[in-house]
Amino acid sequence: MVGDKFNSNKDIESELYALIHTILNVYEKFEEGVINNNFFRRTVKNAIRELLTFNFLLDERKIDLSLLLKKMNFVEQYYRAIGIINKLSSLEFAGNESDLIDRSINSRKISSTVLELPGITLEITSSFITLMDALKLKGLHESELIDKLFRELKKNMKRFPGMDDLRIKIKKVYQYTLSKSKSEDRGKSSSEEIVDEIYQIFKEFQSKLTLKA
Numbered sequence: 001m002v003g004d005k006f007n008s009n010k011d012i013e014s015e016l017y018a019l020i021h022t023i024l025n026v027y028e029k030f031e032e033g034v035i036n037n038n039f040f041r042r043t044v045k046n047a048i049r050e051l052l053t054f055n056f057l058l059d060e061r062k063i064d065l066s067l068l069l070k071k072m073n074f075v076e077q078y079y080r081a082i083g084i085i086n087k088l089s090s091l092e093f094a095g096n097e098s099d100l101i102d103r104s105i106n107s108r109k110i111s112s113t114v115l116e117l118p119g120i121t122l123e124i125t126s127s128f129i130t131l132m133d134a135l136k137l138k139g140l141h142e143s144e145l146i147d148k149l150f151r152e153l154k155k156n157m158k159r160f161p162g163m164d165d166l167r168i169k170i171k172k173v174y175q176y177t178l179s180k181s182k183s184e185d186r187g188k189s190s191s192e193e194i195v196d197e198i199y200q201i202f203k204e205f206q207s208k209l210t211l212k213a
Contacts, residue, residue: 012063013072019054020074022047023081048085056121056209120159121209127153128202132195139191143181150174163208166201173197 023044030040058065069075131149138145154174157167173194180190 012058013068015054016068016072016078017074019047019051020077020081023051023084024077027084044084053209059122120156124153124156124160124205125202127156128198128205132198132202135191135195135198140177140181140194146177146181150177163205166205166208169201169204170198173201 026035026040026043026047029035030037035043055065058068069078127149131146131153134142134145134149140146150170154167154170157163157170176197177194180194
């Protein structure tokens with residue numbers, strides 16, 4: 001698992017080197033016909049997941065990826081691997097396996113996503129927490145505020161690939177919240193019920209990222 005071996009800067013560099021060369025080497029073997037298509041897809045899919053997790057950990061440790069690549073003299077290899085990922089944008093990364101890449105995402109978005117996901121993750125986490133806090137403190141009586149926070153959460157979730165199932169769940173909770181805010185049943189129990197639903201979705205989001213046990 002990425003992160004378990006991060007005891008020094010040298011370990012971080014070695015991990016990045018290994019991840020990138022996994023993608024480069026498996027692509028070369030696939031092009032030569034040494035490995036079949038299924039093995040190639042599985043290997044790259046796993047490498048992408050590890051690479052995304054690697055980026056989250058860099059962000060936690062306040063390490064700039066671009067500076068790290070320059071220090072390692074590894075920029076060309078890194079973006080060659082990203083180019084391979086771009087070519088594979090039509091691969092099926094099944095949501096049932098909690099993968100982080102959605103098959104409908106275009107190649108440009110994949111390459112930028114690898115670099116931007118840690119920041120997007122923090123924004124989504126903040127959106128979840130702010131929305132739940134607002135519902136706890138204000139309830140359903142502050143409908144305009146709740147509506148604004150729901151829209152912000154939906155917008156941020158849209159930026160994260162492979163989360164279609166969670167976006168659908170958020171949309172359903174949002175619609176239910178709208179109906180409740182317009183009814184006479186706007187008491188504390190209703191807002192607590194909605195908070196519980198949002199919290200379950202938040203836990204699923206964290207689980208997909210494997211940021212929580």
